[in-house]
Amino acid sequence: MHVVIAGGSGFIGKALQERLLNDGYQVTILTRNPEKVTETEQLKAVQWLVANSEPEKQLHQVDAIVNLAGESINGVRWTKSKKQRILDSRMTATREIIRIISALEVKPQVLVNGSAVGFYGMSDTEIFTEQSTSDATDFLATVVKMWEAEAMHAEQYGVRTVFARFGVVLGKEEGALPLMVLPYKMGVGGTIGSGKQWLSWIHVVDAAGLLHFAIENPEIIGAINVTAPEPAKMREFGKTIGRVLRRPHWLPVPSFAMKALLGEMSDMLLRGQCAIPEQAMLNKYEYQYPQLEKALENILKD
Template sequence: MHIVIAGGSGFVGQVLQQQLLNQGHRLTILTRNPSKFQSGKQTQYVEWLAANSQPETQLEKVDAIVNLAGESINGFRWTKAKKQRILQSRITATNEVLRIIENLNPKPTVLVNASAIGYYGMSETATFTEGVNSNASDFLATVVQTWEELASRAEKWEVRTVYARFGIILGKGGGALPLMSLPYKFGIGGRIGSGKQWVSWIHIADVVGLISLAIEQSHIHGPLNVTAPEPQRMDDFGKMFAYILHRPHWLPVPSFAMKALLGEMSEMLLCGQRAVPEKALNASYKFQYPELEGALREILSSKEQQ
Protein backbone atom coordinates (compact mmCIF):
# COMPACT_ATOMS: atom_id res chain seq x y z
CA MET A 1 0.00 0.00 0.00
CA HIS A 2 0.98 3.62 -0.46
CA ILE A 3 0.48 5.31 2.91
CA VAL A 4 0.84 9.05 3.55
CA ILE A 5 1.78 10.15 7.07
CA ALA A 6 1.36 13.72 8.32
CA GLY A 7 3.25 14.36 11.53
CA GLY A 8 5.55 11.44 10.86
CA SER A 9 8.61 12.88 12.60
CA GLY A 10 7.14 12.66 16.12
CA PHE A 11 7.43 9.83 18.64
CA VAL A 12 4.51 7.81 17.31
CA GLY A 13 5.24 8.71 13.70
CA GLN A 14 8.80 7.42 13.76
CA VAL A 15 7.83 4.05 15.24
CA LEU A 16 4.88 3.79 12.84
CA GLN A 17 7.14 4.47 9.86
CA GLN A 18 9.45 1.63 10.79
CA GLN A 19 6.62 -0.84 11.27
CA LEU A 20 4.95 0.05 7.98
CA LEU A 21 8.25 -0.20 6.13
CA ASN A 22 8.87 -3.61 7.70
CA GLN A 23 5.46 -4.66 6.39
CA GLY A 24 6.51 -3.67 2.88
CA HIS A 25 4.41 -0.52 2.43
CA ARG A 26 5.51 2.55 0.49
CA LEU A 27 5.45 5.77 2.52
CA THR A 28 5.17 9.47 1.85
CA ILE A 29 5.92 11.71 4.82
CA LEU A 30 4.43 15.21 4.77
CA THR A 31 6.87 17.60 6.41
CA ARG A 32 7.59 21.32 6.59
CA ASN A 33 11.29 20.63 5.98
CA PRO A 34 11.78 17.89 3.38
CA SER A 35 15.39 18.99 2.81
CA LYS A 36 16.28 17.55 6.24
CA PHE A 37 15.52 14.03 5.04
CA GLN A 38 16.78 11.70 2.34
CA SER A 39 14.09 10.14 0.19
CA GLY A 40 14.59 6.53 -0.82
CA LYS A 41 12.96 3.68 -2.67
CA GLN A 42 10.27 3.11 -0.04
CA THR A 43 10.03 6.54 1.55
CA GLN A 44 9.68 10.01 0.07
CA TYR A 45 9.42 13.34 1.90
CA VAL A 46 7.07 16.00 0.56
CA GLU A 47 6.66 19.58 1.72
CA TRP A 48 3.37 20.71 3.20
CA LEU A 49 1.96 23.58 5.28
CA ALA A 50 4.31 26.00 3.57
CA ALA A 51 3.52 28.93 1.29
CA ASN A 52 2.40 27.67 -2.13
CA SER A 53 3.08 24.01 -1.30
CA GLN A 54 0.85 21.55 -3.15
CA PRO A 55 1.76 18.10 -1.85
CA GLU A 56 -1.13 16.46 -3.72
CA THR A 57 0.72 17.01 -7.01
CA GLN A 58 3.42 14.59 -5.78
CA LEU A 59 1.06 11.92 -4.48
CA GLU A 60 -0.04 9.05 -6.70
CA LYS A 61 -2.47 6.26 -5.91
CA VAL A 62 -2.69 6.91 -2.18
CA ASP A 63 -4.32 4.05 -0.29
CA ALA A 64 -4.34 5.54 3.22
CA ILE A 65 -3.55 8.75 5.07
CA VAL A 66 -2.51 8.86 8.74
CA ASN A 67 -2.73 12.31 10.33
CA LEU A 68 -0.67 12.62 13.52
CA ALA A 69 0.10 16.33 13.21
CA GLY A 70 -0.54 18.70 16.09
CA GLU A 71 1.14 20.70 18.86
CA SER A 72 2.11 18.51 21.80
CA ILE A 73 -0.12 18.86 24.86
CA ASN A 74 2.90 18.22 27.08
CA GLY A 75 4.78 21.08 28.64
CA PHE A 76 4.97 22.93 31.93
CA ARG A 77 1.71 24.90 31.91
CA TRP A 78 -1.12 25.50 29.49
CA THR A 79 -0.90 29.21 28.93
CA LYS A 80 -3.52 30.90 26.82
CA ALA A 81 -1.06 30.94 23.91
CA LYS A 82 -0.19 27.25 24.38
CA LYS A 83 -3.86 26.26 24.39
CA GLN A 84 -4.43 28.23 21.22
CA ARG A 85 -1.49 26.48 19.52
CA ILE A 86 -2.79 23.06 20.62
CA LEU A 87 -6.18 23.71 19.03
CA GLN A 88 -5.11 25.69 15.97
CA SER A 89 -2.34 23.28 14.97
CA ARG A 90 -4.86 20.46 14.78
CA ILE A 91 -7.35 22.52 12.83
CA THR A 92 -4.71 23.73 10.37
CA ALA A 93 -3.22 20.28 9.75
CA THR A 94 -6.58 18.52 9.41
CA ASN A 95 -7.92 21.18 7.07
CA GLU A 96 -4.87 20.67 4.88
CA VAL A 97 -5.36 16.90 4.92
CA LEU A 98 -8.95 17.44 3.80
CA ARG A 99 -7.82 19.78 1.03
CA ILE A 100 -5.32 17.17 -0.16
CA ILE A 101 -7.99 14.46 -0.18
CA GLU A 102 -10.32 16.70 -2.14
CA ASN A 103 -7.68 17.09 -4.83
CA LEU A 104 -6.61 13.44 -5.03
CA ASN A 105 -8.03 11.21 -7.72
CA PRO A 106 -8.55 8.42 -6.91
CA LYS A 107 -9.28 9.12 -3.24
CA PRO A 108 -7.58 7.17 -0.45
CA THR A 109 -9.59 4.35 1.05
CA VAL A 110 -9.08 5.42 4.66
CA LEU A 111 -8.06 8.36 6.84
CA VAL A 112 -6.76 7.51 10.30
CA ASN A 113 -6.84 10.76 12.24
CA ALA A 114 -5.15 11.06 15.63
CA SER A 115 -7.43 11.83 18.55
CA ALA A 116 -7.42 11.24 22.31
CA ILE A 117 -9.43 9.65 25.07
CA GLY A 118 -9.71 13.15 26.48
CA TYR A 119 -12.83 13.20 24.31
CA TYR A 120 -14.74 11.46 27.11
CA GLY A 121 -13.96 13.89 29.88
CA MET A 122 -12.91 12.81 33.37
CA SER A 123 -14.43 10.20 35.69
CA GLU A 124 -13.35 7.87 38.51
CA THR A 125 -16.37 5.61 38.06
CA ALA A 126 -17.41 5.43 34.41
CA THR A 127 -16.04 3.05 31.76
CA PHE A 128 -15.71 4.53 28.29
CA THR A 129 -16.01 2.39 25.20
CA GLU A 130 -16.17 3.78 21.67
CA GLY A 131 -19.97 3.79 21.82
CA VAL A 132 -20.07 6.43 24.56
CA ASN A 133 -20.92 9.98 23.48
CA SER A 134 -19.23 12.80 25.33
CA ASN A 135 -20.92 15.59 27.24
CA ALA A 136 -17.61 16.90 28.57
CA SER A 137 -16.71 20.56 28.20
CA ASP A 138 -13.17 20.77 29.61
CA PHE A 139 -10.35 22.03 27.41
CA LEU A 140 -9.05 18.68 26.14
CA ALA A 141 -12.52 17.32 25.47
CA THR A 142 -13.42 20.43 23.49
CA VAL A 143 -10.24 20.20 21.43
CA VAL A 144 -10.81 16.54 20.62
CA GLN A 145 -14.48 17.03 19.76
CA THR A 146 -13.56 19.86 17.38
CA TRP A 147 -10.75 17.78 15.86
CA GLU A 148 -12.92 14.74 15.22
CA GLU A 149 -15.80 16.75 13.78
CA LEU A 150 -13.41 18.34 11.31
CA ALA A 151 -11.83 15.00 10.32
CA SER A 152 -15.28 13.49 9.78
CA ARG A 153 -15.72 15.71 6.73
CA ALA A 154 -13.54 13.25 4.78
CA GLU A 155 -16.55 10.97 4.73
CA LYS A 156 -18.29 13.16 2.15
CA TRP A 157 -15.77 11.73 -0.35
CA GLU A 158 -16.57 8.20 0.91
CA VAL A 159 -13.23 7.96 2.70
CA ARG A 160 -13.52 5.64 5.69
CA THR A 161 -12.50 7.73 8.68
CA VAL A 162 -11.10 6.44 11.98
CA TYR A 163 -10.47 8.59 15.05
CA ALA A 164 -7.55 6.97 16.89
CA ARG A 165 -8.22 8.01 20.48
CA PHE A 166 -4.80 7.67 22.11
CA GLY A 167 -4.40 6.94 25.79
CA ILE A 168 -1.19 7.53 27.79
CA ILE A 169 1.53 6.23 25.47
CA LEU A 170 4.47 4.38 27.03
CA GLY A 171 7.67 3.76 25.14
CA LYS A 172 11.43 4.14 25.01
CA GLY A 173 12.70 7.63 24.31
CA GLY A 174 9.34 9.35 24.20
CA GLY A 175 5.75 9.45 25.34
CA ALA A 176 4.77 9.97 28.96
CA LEU A 177 7.11 7.45 30.59
CA PRO A 178 10.37 9.42 30.97
CA LEU A 179 8.67 12.17 32.97
CA MET A 180 6.46 9.80 34.97
CA SER A 181 9.39 7.60 36.00
CA LEU A 182 11.72 10.44 36.99
CA PRO A 183 10.55 10.83 40.64
CA TYR A 184 11.02 7.10 41.22
CA LYS A 185 14.55 7.17 39.89
CA PHE A 186 15.33 9.83 42.51
CA GLY A 187 13.60 7.81 45.21
CA ILE A 188 10.77 10.29 45.75
CA GLY A 189 7.93 8.62 43.88
CA GLY A 190 4.51 8.26 45.41
CA ARG A 191 0.78 8.70 45.08
CA ILE A 192 -0.36 11.67 42.97
CA GLY A 193 -3.52 13.31 44.21
CA SER A 194 -6.08 10.78 45.44
CA GLY A 195 -4.41 7.94 43.54
CA LYS A 196 -7.87 6.74 42.51
CA GLN A 197 -7.81 8.39 39.09
CA TRP A 198 -7.63 6.01 36.13
CA VAL A 199 -4.63 5.76 33.80
CA SER A 200 -5.62 4.35 30.41
CA TRP A 201 -2.16 3.46 29.16
CA ILE A 202 -0.78 1.70 26.06
CA HIS A 203 2.63 0.50 24.89
CA ILE A 204 3.92 2.20 21.73
CA ALA A 205 4.10 -1.19 19.96
CA ASP A 206 0.35 -1.56 20.34
CA VAL A 207 -0.24 2.05 19.29
CA VAL A 208 1.27 1.37 15.89
CA GLY A 209 -0.34 -2.08 15.84
CA LEU A 210 -3.78 -0.55 16.25
CA ILE A 211 -3.09 2.11 13.62
CA SER A 212 -2.17 -0.73 11.24
CA LEU A 213 -5.38 -2.50 12.22
CA ALA A 214 -7.38 0.63 11.43
CA ILE A 215 -5.74 0.91 8.02
CA GLU A 216 -6.22 -2.73 7.09
CA GLN A 217 -9.63 -3.63 8.56
CA SER A 218 -12.39 -2.08 6.45
CA HIS A 219 -15.06 -2.66 9.12
CA ILE A 220 -13.33 -0.32 11.57
CA HIS A 221 -14.54 3.26 11.33
CA GLY A 222 -15.30 6.14 13.64
CA PRO A 223 -13.73 6.18 17.12
CA LEU A 224 -11.10 3.60 18.08
CA ASN A 225 -9.78 3.56 21.64
CA VAL A 226 -6.01 3.13 21.38
CA THR A 227 -5.52 1.86 24.91
CA ALA A 228 -4.50 -1.37 26.61
CA PRO A 229 -7.33 -3.63 27.85
CA GLU A 230 -6.41 -3.20 31.54
CA PRO A 231 -6.38 0.45 32.71
CA GLN A 232 -4.88 1.04 36.16
CA ARG A 233 -5.57 3.35 39.06
CA MET A 234 -2.82 5.96 39.41
CA ASP A 235 -1.67 4.59 42.78
CA ASP A 236 -1.36 1.05 41.40
CA PHE A 237 0.41 2.43 38.33
CA GLY A 238 2.97 4.14 40.57
CA LYS A 239 3.44 1.05 42.73
CA MET A 240 4.27 -0.97 39.62
CA PHE A 241 6.90 1.63 38.65
CA ALA A 242 8.41 1.34 42.11
CA TYR A 243 8.37 -2.47 42.04
CA ILE A 244 10.13 -2.75 38.68
CA LEU A 245 12.66 0.01 39.38
CA HIS A 246 13.29 -1.23 42.95
CA ARG A 247 12.45 2.20 44.31
CA PRO A 248 10.12 3.29 47.13
CA HIS A 249 6.56 4.44 46.57
CA TRP A 250 6.11 6.63 49.60
CA LEU A 251 5.97 10.39 49.01
CA PRO A 252 2.45 11.63 48.21
CA VAL A 253 2.01 14.65 45.96
CA PRO A 254 -1.16 16.47 47.08
CA SER A 255 -3.61 17.81 44.53
CA PHE A 256 -3.14 21.43 45.57
CA ALA A 257 0.60 21.19 44.92
CA MET A 258 0.04 19.82 41.41
CA LYS A 259 -2.51 22.54 40.67
CA ALA A 260 -0.13 25.23 41.91
CA LEU A 261 2.70 23.86 39.80
CA LEU A 262 0.90 22.98 36.56
CA GLY A 263 -2.35 24.92 36.65
CA GLU A 264 -5.03 23.56 34.32
CA MET A 265 -2.61 21.03 32.90
CA SER A 266 -2.63 19.23 36.27
CA GLU A 267 -6.02 17.76 35.31
CA MET A 268 -4.15 15.28 33.09
CA LEU A 269 -2.56 13.77 36.22
CA LEU A 270 -5.19 14.42 38.87
CA CYS A 271 -8.16 13.27 36.83
CA GLY A 272 -8.51 10.48 34.30
CA GLN A 273 -10.82 8.15 32.49
CA ARG A 274 -11.18 4.39 32.20
CA ALA A 275 -11.16 3.82 28.44
CA VAL A 276 -11.49 0.25 27.17
CA PRO A 277 -10.53 -0.78 23.59
CA GLU A 278 -13.78 -2.58 22.79
CA LYS A 279 -13.42 -2.35 19.00
CA ALA A 280 -9.89 -3.73 19.04
CA LEU A 281 -10.94 -6.62 21.27
CA ASN A 282 -13.96 -7.37 19.07
CA ALA A 283 -11.62 -7.38 16.06
CA SER A 284 -9.50 -10.02 17.85
CA TYR A 285 -6.47 -7.74 17.93
CA LYS A 286 -3.73 -9.47 19.95
CA PHE A 287 -2.07 -6.95 22.22
CA GLN A 288 1.69 -7.35 22.50
CA TYR A 289 1.54 -5.79 25.96
CA PRO A 290 -1.91 -6.30 27.48
CA GLU A 291 -0.65 -5.97 31.07
CA LEU A 292 1.20 -3.05 32.65
CA GLU A 293 3.98 -5.09 34.26
CA GLY A 294 5.08 -6.61 30.96
CA ALA A 295 4.94 -3.24 29.20
CA LEU A 296 7.01 -1.47 31.86
CA ARG A 297 9.55 -4.28 32.09
CA GLU A 298 10.14 -4.15 28.34
CA ILE A 299 10.65 -0.39 28.39
CA LEU A 300 12.49 0.09 31.68
CA SER A 301 14.90 -2.78 31.04
CA SER A 302 16.63 -0.77 28.29
CA LYS A 303 19.87 0.96 29.11
CA GLU A 304 18.40 4.34 28.23
CA GLN A 305 15.90 4.04 31.07
CA GLN A 306 18.30 2.86 33.78
Protein backbone atom coordinates in the same frame (compact mmCIF):
# COMPACT_ATOMS: atom_id res chain seq x y z
CA MET B 1 0.35 -0.25 -0.16
CA HIS B 2 1.09 3.47 0.05
CA VAL B 3 0.47 5.25 3.38
CA VAL B 4 0.86 9.01 3.84
CA ILE B 5 1.64 10.15 7.38
CA ALA B 6 1.23 13.71 8.66
CA GLY B 7 3.10 14.09 11.93
CA GLY B 8 5.39 11.24 10.96
CA SER B 9 8.38 12.68 12.83
CA GLY B 10 6.55 12.74 16.17
CA PHE B 11 6.62 10.16 18.97
CA ILE B 12 3.84 7.94 17.63
CA GLY B 13 4.48 8.81 14.01
CA LYS B 14 8.04 7.48 14.16
CA ALA B 15 6.84 4.20 15.67
CA LEU B 16 4.19 3.83 12.95
CA GLN B 17 6.67 4.73 10.24
CA GLU B 18 9.07 2.03 11.44
CA ARG B 19 6.32 -0.58 11.61
CA LEU B 20 5.02 0.15 8.12
CA LEU B 21 8.48 0.19 6.54
CA ASN B 22 9.34 -3.12 8.20
CA ASP B 23 6.17 -4.58 6.70
CA GLY B 24 7.10 -3.45 3.20
CA TYR B 25 4.78 -0.45 2.83
CA GLN B 26 5.56 2.62 0.77
CA VAL B 27 5.50 5.59 3.17
CA THR B 28 5.34 9.32 2.44
CA ILE B 29 5.83 11.84 5.23
CA LEU B 30 4.10 15.21 5.00
CA THR B 31 6.46 17.72 6.58
CA ARG B 32 7.36 21.39 6.50
CA ASN B 33 11.04 20.37 6.28
CA PRO B 34 11.46 17.47 3.84
CA GLU B 35 15.24 17.89 3.90
CA LYS B 36 15.22 16.45 7.44
CA VAL B 37 13.82 13.12 6.20
CA THR B 38 16.39 10.58 5.01
CA GLU B 39 14.66 9.26 1.92
CA THR B 40 14.95 5.70 0.67
CA GLU B 41 13.24 3.68 -2.04
CA GLN B 42 10.40 3.03 0.44
CA LEU B 43 10.34 6.36 2.29
CA LYS B 44 9.68 9.76 0.71
CA ALA B 45 8.99 13.24 2.06
CA VAL B 46 6.63 15.86 0.65
CA GLN B 47 6.43 19.47 1.82
CA TRP B 48 3.17 20.85 3.15
CA LEU B 49 1.74 23.69 5.23
CA VAL B 50 4.13 26.26 3.76
CA ALA B 51 3.42 28.96 1.20
CA ASN B 52 2.77 27.64 -2.33
CA SER B 53 3.17 23.98 -1.37
CA GLU B 54 0.84 21.68 -3.30
CA PRO B 55 1.48 18.24 -1.82
CA GLU B 56 -1.35 16.61 -3.78
CA LYS B 57 0.69 17.00 -6.99
CA GLN B 58 3.35 14.67 -5.55
CA LEU B 59 1.01 12.13 -4.02
CA HIS B 60 0.09 9.22 -6.27
CA GLN B 61 -1.88 6.04 -5.63
CA VAL B 62 -2.44 6.83 -1.95
CA ASP B 63 -4.17 3.99 -0.12
CA ALA B 64 -4.32 5.50 3.38
CA ILE B 65 -3.64 8.76 5.19
CA VAL B 66 -2.75 8.91 8.89
CA ASN B 67 -3.01 12.36 10.45
CA LEU B 68 -1.07 12.73 13.72
CA ALA B 69 -0.04 16.36 13.20
CA GLY B 70 -0.47 18.83 16.04
CA GLU B 71 1.25 20.73 18.84
CA SER B 72 2.26 18.45 21.73
CA ILE B 73 0.06 18.65 24.83
CA ASN B 74 2.94 17.44 27.03
CA GLY B 75 5.88 19.19 28.57
CA VAL B 76 4.86 22.74 29.43
CA ARG B 77 2.12 24.58 31.29
CA TRP B 78 -0.99 25.29 29.25
CA THR B 79 -0.85 29.03 28.89
CA LYS B 80 -3.54 30.75 26.84
CA SER B 81 -1.20 30.89 23.84
CA LYS B 82 -0.18 27.23 24.25
CA LYS B 83 -3.82 26.15 24.30
CA GLN B 84 -4.49 28.14 21.16
CA ARG B 85 -1.54 26.47 19.41
CA ILE B 86 -2.78 23.02 20.49
CA LEU B 87 -6.16 23.71 18.90
CA ASP B 88 -5.04 25.68 15.85
CA SER B 89 -2.31 23.21 14.84
CA ARG B 90 -4.79 20.32 14.78
CA MET B 91 -7.49 22.21 12.92
CA THR B 92 -5.08 23.65 10.33
CA ALA B 93 -3.46 20.28 9.60
CA THR B 94 -6.78 18.44 9.37
CA ARG B 95 -8.33 21.03 7.07
CA GLU B 96 -5.31 20.65 4.80
CA ILE B 97 -5.69 16.87 4.85
CA ILE B 98 -9.32 17.24 3.75
CA ARG B 99 -8.28 19.69 1.01
CA ILE B 100 -5.65 17.23 -0.22
CA ILE B 101 -8.22 14.41 -0.29
CA SER B 102 -10.59 16.61 -2.28
CA ALA B 103 -7.83 17.36 -4.79
CA LEU B 104 -6.69 13.76 -5.31
CA GLU B 105 -8.19 12.21 -8.42
CA VAL B 106 -8.17 8.77 -6.78
CA LYS B 107 -9.21 9.02 -3.14
CA PRO B 108 -7.52 7.04 -0.36
CA GLN B 109 -9.45 4.14 1.10
CA VAL B 110 -9.11 5.37 4.67
CA LEU B 111 -8.20 8.37 6.82
CA VAL B 112 -7.01 7.51 10.32
CA ASN B 113 -7.13 10.77 12.25
CA GLY B 114 -5.56 11.41 15.63
CA SER B 115 -7.85 11.94 18.61
CA ALA B 116 -7.79 11.24 22.37
CA VAL B 117 -9.75 9.55 25.14
CA GLY B 118 -10.11 13.05 26.53
CA PHE B 119 -13.22 13.07 24.31
CA TYR B 120 -15.15 11.33 27.10
CA GLY B 121 -14.30 13.77 29.86
CA MET B 122 -13.04 12.76 33.32
CA SER B 123 -14.46 10.22 35.75
CA ASP B 124 -13.27 7.93 38.54
CA THR B 125 -16.32 5.68 38.22
CA GLU B 126 -17.56 5.50 34.61
CA ILE B 127 -16.29 3.03 32.02
CA PHE B 128 -16.05 4.39 28.48
CA THR B 129 -16.10 2.47 25.21
CA GLU B 130 -16.26 3.82 21.69
CA GLN B 131 -20.06 3.72 21.98
CA SER B 132 -20.05 6.16 24.90
CA THR B 133 -21.37 9.65 24.33
CA SER B 134 -19.86 12.74 25.88
CA ASP B 135 -21.16 15.98 27.31
CA ALA B 136 -17.70 17.03 28.58
CA THR B 137 -16.74 20.67 28.04
CA ASP B 138 -13.19 20.80 29.44
CA PHE B 139 -10.36 22.00 27.20
CA LEU B 140 -9.17 18.59 25.94
CA ALA B 141 -12.68 17.31 25.29
CA THR B 142 -13.49 20.48 23.34
CA VAL B 143 -10.34 20.21 21.22
CA VAL B 144 -10.93 16.54 20.46
CA LYS B 145 -14.56 17.05 19.47
CA MET B 146 -13.61 19.88 17.10
CA TRP B 147 -10.74 17.80 15.68
CA GLU B 148 -12.97 14.80 14.97
CA ALA B 149 -15.69 16.98 13.44
CA GLU B 150 -13.16 18.44 11.00
CA ALA B 151 -11.81 15.00 10.04
CA MET B 152 -15.33 13.71 9.48
CA HIS B 153 -15.51 15.79 6.28
CA ALA B 154 -13.45 13.01 4.62
CA GLU B 155 -16.60 10.89 4.58
CA GLN B 156 -18.17 13.12 1.92
CA TYR B 157 -15.47 11.88 -0.47
CA GLY B 158 -16.26 8.24 0.26
CA VAL B 159 -13.24 7.80 2.53
CA ARG B 160 -13.58 5.47 5.51
CA THR B 161 -12.77 7.62 8.53
CA VAL B 162 -11.32 6.40 11.82
CA PHE B 163 -10.75 8.48 14.96
CA ALA B 164 -7.78 7.06 16.89
CA ARG B 165 -8.57 8.07 20.48
CA PHE B 166 -5.20 7.75 22.18
CA GLY B 167 -4.76 7.14 25.86
CA VAL B 168 -1.41 7.85 27.56
CA VAL B 169 1.19 6.38 25.21
CA LEU B 170 4.17 4.86 27.02
CA GLY B 171 7.67 5.01 25.55
CA LYS B 172 11.23 5.22 26.82
CA GLU B 173 12.33 8.67 25.71
CA GLU B 174 9.16 10.55 24.70
CA GLY B 175 5.59 10.99 25.88
CA ALA B 176 4.49 11.30 29.51
CA LEU B 177 6.35 8.31 30.98
CA PRO B 178 9.89 9.78 31.31
CA LEU B 179 8.58 12.58 33.56
CA MET B 180 6.49 10.13 35.59
CA VAL B 181 9.49 7.84 36.08
CA LEU B 182 11.99 10.55 37.04
CA PRO B 183 10.97 10.82 40.74
CA TYR B 184 11.37 7.05 41.13
CA LYS B 185 14.87 7.16 39.70
CA MET B 186 15.63 9.85 42.29
CA GLY B 187 14.20 7.69 45.07
CA VAL B 188 11.22 9.94 45.80
CA GLY B 189 8.47 8.32 43.74
CA GLY B 190 4.92 8.05 45.03
CA THR B 191 1.24 8.30 44.27
CA ILE B 192 0.13 11.36 42.29
CA GLY B 193 -3.01 12.95 43.70
CA SER B 194 -5.62 10.65 45.23
CA GLY B 195 -4.35 7.60 43.36
CA LYS B 196 -7.96 6.68 42.54
CA GLN B 197 -7.93 8.29 39.12
CA TRP B 198 -7.79 6.03 36.08
CA LEU B 199 -4.91 5.98 33.61
CA SER B 200 -5.83 4.54 30.22
CA TRP B 201 -2.38 3.64 28.91
CA ILE B 202 -0.85 1.85 25.92
CA HIS B 203 2.67 0.80 24.91
CA VAL B 204 3.90 2.80 21.91
CA VAL B 205 4.40 -0.47 19.98
CA ASP B 206 0.71 -1.26 20.37
CA ALA B 207 -0.28 2.33 19.59
CA ALA B 208 1.47 1.95 16.23
CA GLY B 209 0.04 -1.55 15.92
CA LEU B 210 -3.53 -0.33 16.35
CA LEU B 211 -3.04 2.40 13.75
CA HIS B 212 -1.78 -0.26 11.35
CA PHE B 213 -4.72 -2.47 12.31
CA ALA B 214 -7.19 0.35 11.60
CA ILE B 215 -5.64 0.90 8.16
CA GLU B 216 -5.93 -2.77 7.27
CA ASN B 217 -9.40 -3.56 8.64
CA PRO B 218 -12.36 -2.06 6.74
CA GLU B 219 -14.67 -3.09 9.60
CA ILE B 220 -13.19 -0.34 11.76
CA ILE B 221 -15.11 2.87 11.17
CA GLY B 222 -15.44 5.82 13.53
CA ALA B 223 -13.81 5.83 16.94
CA ILE B 224 -11.27 3.30 18.18
CA ASN B 225 -9.81 3.63 21.66
CA VAL B 226 -6.05 3.29 21.32
CA THR B 227 -5.56 1.94 24.84
CA ALA B 228 -4.54 -1.31 26.50
CA PRO B 229 -7.34 -3.64 27.67
CA GLU B 230 -6.44 -3.20 31.35
CA PRO B 231 -6.45 0.47 32.45
CA ALA B 232 -4.79 1.11 35.81
CA LYS B 233 -5.53 3.29 38.79
CA MET B 234 -2.79 5.87 39.29
CA ARG B 235 -1.76 4.33 42.63
CA GLU B 236 -1.20 0.93 41.00
CA PHE B 237 0.57 2.55 38.05
CA GLY B 238 3.07 4.17 40.42
CA LYS B 239 3.57 1.01 42.44
CA THR B 240 4.27 -0.89 39.23
CA ILE B 241 6.92 1.63 38.18
CA GLY B 242 8.53 1.20 41.61
CA ARG B 243 8.55 -2.61 41.32
CA VAL B 244 10.00 -2.58 37.80
CA LEU B 245 12.74 -0.10 38.74
CA ARG B 246 13.22 -1.56 42.22
CA ARG B 247 12.75 1.88 43.70
CA PRO B 248 10.56 2.94 46.63
CA HIS B 249 6.98 4.10 46.17
CA TRP B 250 6.45 6.20 49.24
CA LEU B 251 6.32 9.98 48.80
CA PRO B 252 2.82 11.14 47.73
CA VAL B 253 2.54 14.08 45.36
CA PRO B 254 -0.46 16.13 46.58
CA SER B 255 -2.97 17.49 44.11
CA PHE B 256 -2.35 21.12 45.10
CA ALA B 257 1.37 20.77 44.27
CA MET B 258 0.60 19.39 40.80
CA LYS B 259 -1.92 22.16 40.17
CA ALA B 260 0.57 24.80 41.28
CA LEU B 261 3.24 23.35 39.00
CA LEU B 262 1.23 22.51 35.89
CA GLY B 263 -2.01 24.48 36.16
CA GLU B 264 -4.82 23.14 33.97
CA MET B 265 -2.47 20.58 32.41
CA SER B 266 -2.41 18.77 35.79
CA ASP B 267 -5.90 17.42 35.01
CA MET B 268 -4.22 14.88 32.73
CA LEU B 269 -2.64 13.27 35.82
CA LEU B 270 -5.05 14.20 38.60
CA ARG B 271 -8.21 13.24 36.73
CA GLY B 272 -8.65 10.53 34.15
CA GLN B 273 -10.98 8.09 32.49
CA CYS B 274 -11.31 4.32 32.16
CA ALA B 275 -11.36 3.85 28.38
CA ILE B 276 -11.77 0.26 27.20
CA PRO B 277 -10.65 -0.63 23.64
CA GLU B 278 -13.83 -2.49 22.72
CA GLN B 279 -13.26 -2.05 18.97
CA ALA B 280 -9.78 -3.54 19.15
CA MET B 281 -10.92 -6.48 21.24
CA LEU B 282 -14.03 -7.25 19.15
CA ASN B 283 -11.90 -7.20 15.99
CA LYS B 284 -9.28 -9.40 17.70
CA TYR B 285 -6.26 -7.14 17.67
CA GLU B 286 -3.37 -9.05 19.28
CA TYR B 287 -1.67 -6.81 21.84
CA GLN B 288 2.05 -7.25 22.34
CA TYR B 289 1.82 -5.61 25.76
CA PRO B 290 -1.68 -6.03 27.21
CA GLN B 291 -0.46 -5.94 30.82
CA LEU B 292 1.08 -2.92 32.52
CA GLU B 293 3.97 -4.63 34.28
CA LYS B 294 5.20 -6.32 31.10
CA ALA B 295 4.88 -3.05 29.18
CA LEU B 296 6.91 -1.13 31.76
CA GLU B 297 9.51 -3.89 31.98
CA ASN B 298 10.01 -3.69 28.23
CA ILE B 299 10.35 0.09 28.29
CA LEU B 300 12.30 0.66 31.52
CA LYS B 301 14.62 -2.34 31.79
CA ASP B 302 18.00 -1.72 30.15
